Amino acid sequence: MKKIYLPLALAATLALGACSSDNVVDNGGSNPIDLSKGGFVKMSLNLPTDNNRGSRAELNDTLKDGLANEYGIKNAYLVLFEGIDENNKENEAKFKGAYELENSDFRDFEAVGDDPNHVTITKRIAFANGTKPQSGRKLFALVVLNNNNLFTVNATKHELTFDDTKVDAAAYKSTSNFINFSKALASTSTDGTTPFASNVATNGIFMTNAPLCTEPGGATAPSTDAKIKTLADVTNNIYTTEAEAKSKPAAEIYVERAVAKVTVQSKSKTNALEVNKNISYKLYNWAVDNTNKKSYIVRQYDNNWNKLYSDKAAGANKYRFVWDTPVNPNATEANKRYRTAFAQDPEYLTTTDSTKYNQMGNNASMTLKTTFGDNAPQYCNENTFKVEAQNQDQTTRVVLGVKMSEPGTDTYDKDLYTINDNKEVVYTKATLAERLKNILLQESDVKDWVAKHATDASFDITFDTDKAGETTITKATFKGKTTTPGATEEKLESFTTKFDNALPNIVRYKGGVAYYAVRIKHFGDSDTPWNKEGQNVTAGGNSNIYNTSSTDSENWFLGRYGVVRNNWYDISVNKIQTLGDATIPAFTNDPDDVLENYISVSINVLSWSKHTQGADL
Structure with a gap:
């Protein structure tokens, strides 16, 4: 069983109380709950483990849980919104109050038995200023874990205040509804470190509710009635006593990490270059490069993606943006929820320039690491874009440093040279x-x-x-x-x-190290297959590379490249064709798919999720 490390416990119930006789919530029945007598909301918090990841046909690799620190809860906050639950009005829900969950709020560890995915909490709270929810309105809950010092919560006024040096929340300050809260922009530090994982061992990874679909995708299309729900409706889970709350069903919340994770596997044996068998190679160092400087607090999902369809993908992957297995398989059909598989980052609708990204060539603080494998991950903000912007200078990549032996020897670390390219x-x-x-x-x-x-x-x-x-x-x-x-x-x-x-032109490879750029695929070759022979492509712009109308381009290729939060991209090198670059590879505005590759890699995608990629260099 997976070990999930919490500061206190794995299970309890979340209680909602108040001190004003005006605080009444209509829970959909004839007997509204009077919060002046103490109201208790039972909630079950589901951590982003592989057990609730849903399924995708291509995700058939051995599932991996990740590191213990990636599941740790260092602090927890409950943020309540008040609104209506119809016609996708979730974004209009107004901020109601925020509450930090203290050590004393975690209890009843034995209540969930051996299930490692659930965390429940007990918390008595009061609405700010004793204001009551309006008649016919509902209460919605967002949970934030491991806030990484991006905001503070006032224990008396129950106000949430973002740190202006780390988060741009101007719209939320003006109108405190959920959409403006969720689109508050967190900015990276000067060394390119994502603010959501500033120090995983100490601060944990920032997590919030995951956007879930009310209908499955995969082989079949979600209907036009399918909704995307991020907030959890807790209105019908309010009870008059704590004992009653413990005996009743819980409101389910599914959280996800706000970062993407990348690992590179290093093979123990050495291999020979394809075009020069006298030279062997071994991986030396690596780094995630061209990462987004900004990211939304909560993942943004476009409901229009539900209908995008690829007739080139395998049947179970045709409607790739929504998974086909519910995260809560034991729920009634009406209450089942399905994971969504893509995101809009802050730059999604624009063609960005290099100043929008953390790039190794422009930031001396970004360095290549010499440790490999599952225990040496790097984290970054999600980076997504439309197909017409699916270019090498837009795409998050991994830079690999590879040591080459002197030709005909097993001697490494010596300078090597090429002449005239x-x-x-x-x-x-x-x-x-x-x-x-x-x-x-x-x-x-x-x-x-x-x-x-x-x-x-x-x-x-x-x-x-x-x-x-x-x-x-x-x-x-x-x-x-x-x-x-x-x-x-x-x-x-x-x-x-x-x-x-x-x-x-004599080029010197200092220490025999050659560098390669591996652009990270999200949906990749299974969900978004690209066939250069079948499409008769020629070198040039995206219109030639992808050779489709604008409609088919979105259907077939949107999300082929990019990184999305809560996804793990695991890269292993299959083979290297020839020598790479003597310096960090420069960026071009060429399409991500190229007619020739120097390196072959594999990218696996799991949910954490994990993606493993292969590439020919």
């Missing part, structure tokens, strides 16, 4: 020097000089820079001394006329 022929310093020497010896004055110094001439290569991975122009020199003691040293250097023409 030919990555299929790789030189060591010694073999490069020999080639340069042979070119320079075609010069008559060089020949004369070497003949003069036949006993003491030496050849050397001097680099303009020692920076790792930089493209460099070398200075090739012959040096020699006369045999007469005390004579002035004689040098012949910088013979560049023919040298520059023959070898205009």
Whole structure:
């Protein structure tokens, strides 16, 4: 059984109390609850484990639970909204009050037995200023776990205040409804760290309610009546006594993490390059790159996605945006809920520029890590975009540093070189020097000089820079001394006329490290298959690459690339074709799908979720 680490316990009930005789909630029956006598709301909080992830046909890999810290609850808050539950009016619900859940609110650990997914809480609260819900209105609940210091809650006034240095909540301050609350923008720190996972071991991962659909997707389309519900209706779960609340059904809340997770698996054995079997490689370091600087507090889902359909995907994946297995399979049909699989990030509707992203080339604080595997994840904000913006400079990627051996040896960490962009022929310093020497010896004055110094001439290569991975122009020199003691040293250097023409571009791979960019796929090849042969694509813009009308483009390819919160993207390298770049790969506005790849990787997608990707480099 999965261990979920909480500060106090795994189970209890959530109580709702008040101190004003005006506080009355109509629970849909003839006997409204008078909160002046103490009202108790029973709620069951479902953590985002694999057991309630729903199902997708391609997610058939071994499920993994993730790390203990990714389930930990360091603090918890209940945020109540008041509104109506019809015609998708959830976004208009008004803020009613916020309450921090203290240690004393967690109890009755044995109440849920061996089920690791449920956390219940007991909390007595009072509405701010004793105001009552309006007649016919309902109470909706949002739970926030691990707030990572993005907001504070006033224990007396029950007000929630965002930290202005970390969150832009201007719209919410103006109109305190749910949509403005959910769209408050959290910003990354200067080192590119997502604010939702600033220190997972200490602060945990920020979690809120997940948007769920009232009808399944997968092989069949949700109907036009299908609704997306994020808030939990707790109106009918209010009871007059705590004992009664414990004996009655709970209002179910399903939370999700606000970050995407990426891991890279490192194979223990070494492998050979496909185009040069004399060179073996091993993974050295990696980092998540081109990540969103901002993210919504709560995931945003467009109900119009429910009807998008791909006739190129397998049957169970045709309506990919809603999963086909309910998170609550024991509920009645009317109350079953299904996970949704995509999101709109703050930049979704715009074509963004590089200033909107955390990029390694523009941020010295972003560094590559040398640890791999499930125990070394990196977290980032979700990043999604429309198909016409599905370009390499828009897409979150993984930068992989790969160490190459000297050709024909098992020696690593030595500088390697290429000439004139030919990555299929790789030189060591010694073999490069020999080639340069042979070119320079075609010069008559060089020949004369070497003949003069036949006993003491030496050849050397001097680099303009020692920076790792930089493209460099070398200075090739012959040096020699006369045999007469005390004579002035004689040098012949910088013979560049023919040298520059023959070898205009020498690239140095510092320490033998080559870099590759792996753009992360969300729906990937199963749900959004792309067939370059079948579509007769040619290099060019997205209209050529995806070769569809705008309608089919959305149906077939929306979400093929990108990262979404609460998804785990696990990348393993299948094979590497040839040498990569000597520096961090530059961004282009070319489409994400390319006609040639240097690396082959696999991306698995689970829910946590986990995605595993393969790529040819």
